[in-house]
């Protein structure tokens with residue numbers, strides 16, 4: 001676990017760029033696939049690891065580059081209920097963006113938009129599991145044990161309530 005954390009922080013500090021040379025694109029459009037280390041956050045509760053994996057269709061329409069496809073990035077997040085670390089993959093599926101093409105320039109930098117697309121998908125309140133019981137651990141364990149106990153106990157309790 002400790003080793004994983006160190007790895008995540010080192011990767012978070014590396015930043016690459018996702019550049020497209022429009023002049024070299026096939027006329028009908030072209031699909032590109034790869035990975036780019038473009039997330040530069042090194043926060044305590046949000047640690048990216050690896051790069052953004054992308055599969056994008058690039059097409060030029062007039063003076064614009066249209067980009068469509070799927071993005072995903074692995075993160076080590078901290079659960080907002082129990083405080084536990086967990087690994088998850090944040091996806092931006094069916095992402096689209098258009099980039100104006102500057103006269104005389106054929107290189108387009110997709111990095112910032114790709115990065116934003118992933119950051120937008122980060123949950124405000126990450127959960128290690130939809131059914132996370134939260135803290136404190138001992139009580140959560142007790143609650144689970146109680147729920148797993150004989151269903152007749154629950155029925156009895158309901159009768160009392162009436």
Ligand SMILES: [Zn+2]
Nearest residue numbers: 079082128132
């Ligand atoms: Zn949790």
